[in-house]
Amino acid sequence: MAEQPVGHQEPWRSLGDKVVMVTGASSGIGREFCVDLAKAGCRVIAAAHRTDLLQSLCDQINRFSSSSHSTPIADDPAVIAIAVELDVSADGLAIEASVQKAWNAFGRIDVLINNAGLRGNVRSIFDTSEEEWNYTLKTNLTGAWLVSKFVCIRMRDVKLGGSIINISSAVGLPRGLLPGAAAYVVSKTGLNVLTKVLALELGEHKIKVNSISPEIFKSEITEKLMQMDWFGTVVKRVVPLKDLGTTDPALTSLVRYLIHDSSKYVTGNIFIVDAGATLPGIPIFSSL
Secondary structure, X not given: OOOOOHHHHOHHHOOOOOEEEEEOOOOHHHHHHHHHHHHOOOEEEEEEOOHHHHHHHHHHHHHHHHHHOOOOOOOOOOOOEEEEEOOOOOOHHHHHHHHHHHXXXXXXOOEEEEOOOOOOOOOOOOOOOHHHHHHHHHHHHHHHHHHHHHHHHHHHHHOOOEEEEEEOOHHHXXXXXXXXXXXXXXXXXXXXXXXXXXXXXXXXXXXXEEEEEEOOOOOOOOHHHHOOOOHHXXXXXXXXXXXXXXXXXXXXXXXXXXXXXXXXXXXXXXEEEOOOOOOOOOOHHHHO
């Protein structure tokens, strides 16, 4: 059998002119998502509360766009990335105002990637304050719900369908629960359940909803941990694939797939991207 061209094997390499809103876009994997999706032909709405970092990201993407596209893909052919200030821990009125601004940027939103979130401190339930608990859940869970709600209201009204991708965590899985991070674990477990409930409710509007649960990937949150002398040794001993991978392509390729029409019948799923790290039977004591 003749080998198929790469484009046939991976049709999601090009995503046309999909309009994608990414929360938590100012740094880490959110920033990487924005850059990768722009390269795939998407128009990107980068949303976060650190507007200075957002603007530098959009400038980077738009410079790339102006040098690589010969035909207009927005009102200004050089602009395919727009920065929108968004604080997912704010109240509903503020979040809806940010969503409306995002919607107005390109006249629609085809895809929402709920990536904004925080890890919080590692401490026992005895030492976790009510304020920290509430703030973590408000940021990681309530914020994702509110952004989804206001985006999906608009998706429903224009009757074009859409895709919601929630960036969760392997610690939100029953097989990946982590002691010392109760608020974070509960928020990510809740996000996975929210994914399934939204998939049930939004299917009639042709809006698919999926969640990605990654293990540790290089980001601002994990950078210091991954620099520890012992970290590489532990990974090689306890992770079946012996490597945790990088955001690109481990996560970016999955995000592209979930945006592309190839996944039009894929909804309500939790995609685990952890190199097997949370599989039952992992020899945790072999790292000692």
